[in-house]
Amino acid sequence: MSMTQLDHSKQREFSMTSANFQKIKVLAYRLTGIHLSELKENMIYGRLARRLRALNLDDFNQYCDIIDTDHCAEHAEFINSITTNLTAFFRENHHFDFLRQQLLPQLIEKNKVSKKIRIWSAGCSTGEEPYSIAMVVATFPALKSWDVKILATDLDTNVVAKGSAGVYAHERGEPVPKEYQRFLQIDKSGESLKIKDEVRQLISFKPLNLLHEWPLSGLFDFIFCRNVVIYFDLPTQKKLFDRYANQLTETGHLFIGHSENLHKISDRFNSLGRTIYQRIK
Ligand SMILES: C[S@@+](CC[C@H](N)C(=O)[O-])C[C@H]1O[C@@H](n2cnc3c(N)ncnc32)[C@H](O)[C@@H]1O
Structure with a gap:
């Protein structure tokens, strides 16, 4: 010994x-x-x-x-x-700026016939990531009458339950930018906050192990899988990104974490910079 x-x-x-x-x-x-x-x-x-x-x-x-x-x-x-579940509202905020300024306006034009947008937050932890996406979606009046659905999954059943409840300690709301604070309902005691229904109703929380079969029907317009593959080895990452490409629309977008990249891992995406990728094949 x-x-x-x-x-x-x-x-x-x-x-x-x-x-x-x-x-x-x-x-x-x-x-x-x-x-x-x-x-x-x-x-x-x-x-x-x-x-x-x-x-x-x-x-x-x-x-x-x-x-x-x-x-x-x-x-x-x-x-x-x-599992390591570290997360925060509007973590890596540039992704949410990109959604608001570029991707959602593009999708509103591209999907104007179907009026449908499908989003997946894979490895969503306690829900701050999908709620941040949903808050951005909720600021677009045009999308109020659209069929927008966000799937939020994680293999840790405790975090899925926490996300589904949509209740957080008050201080967790601090990173939420001013323009989105209206989607948070502060408890009378001032100790906790609840995500308002207009945002919650956009999301379905489900337990899902990314290594297993995905019981998913249809393709996603964009996928967030941030700070998840950092814990995986290269062969697992390669398989996963290939499956993400198959699960995206032809020009769908993929958002990954700040310390992750697809270099030598997948040739099916084009980098748009700042850990945002677009499917090319
Ligand atoms: C560090 S958190 C990232 C949360 C969020 N995406 C973010 O960036 O803030 C990583 C999450 O990946 C989940 N995870 C790890 N392995 C997974 C797997 N095989 N399938 C699904 N989720 C997994 C963990 O349970 C954890 O909640």
Whole structure:
């Protein structure tokens, strides 16, 4: 046993061997596509220690025995514990400026016969991303009579439930630009805010693992998949972006996170700059 492991076992409430971490790592990859490097070991220990307490277990050997069974109930809790759900309203605000100033006006012209727009927020976390999209959509009077639908999905069932409720701590609303604040209803106590119905009704929240089959009918005009693939390895990213291209209209747009790019990953998109892409084949 290395010194590092010895040190850990002294400080830690539960012992976690390298074999335990390897098992967790393999399962995380198989269930979610998330690649856990050795650097994440402490973080994963902290997140899963809560599960050991909840289940009244003595150590990670016992926990690994539980998650080793196929289709066990603990897998959902395991997945919910290992995902990183960091998000915010109007995160990477230039994407929402692009929607308002360029993409939505273009779609209003392009889709004027069908009067239909389909949007997907894939890996939506607690909902701030799809609500930000919906607030931008709601500022277009022309779209009031259109059939606009936003699908918001995530594999973490806790965050999907939170997004669906549309209730947040008051301070979460701070990044919402002034012109969109009217879509937030502040609670009488001033502690929480609720997204108003005219915005909520545009979105359907659903649990969905991006590695699995997508039970989707029809193509999307644009897809947001931001700060999700950063946790995936290259082969998983390649497959996913290929599937996104297939799921977009011929000239559909894809928005990815600030530290992500499609260079050498997919040749099916043209970069429009600032992590905005357009399908070309
Ligand atoms: C850091 S959050 C990004 C949230 C939002 N897109 C944003 O940029 O603010 C990443 C989300 O991806 C989700 N995720 C990770 N692996 C996934 C998978 N295989 N299928 C679906 N969602 C996944 C996580 O549960 C998490 O909520």
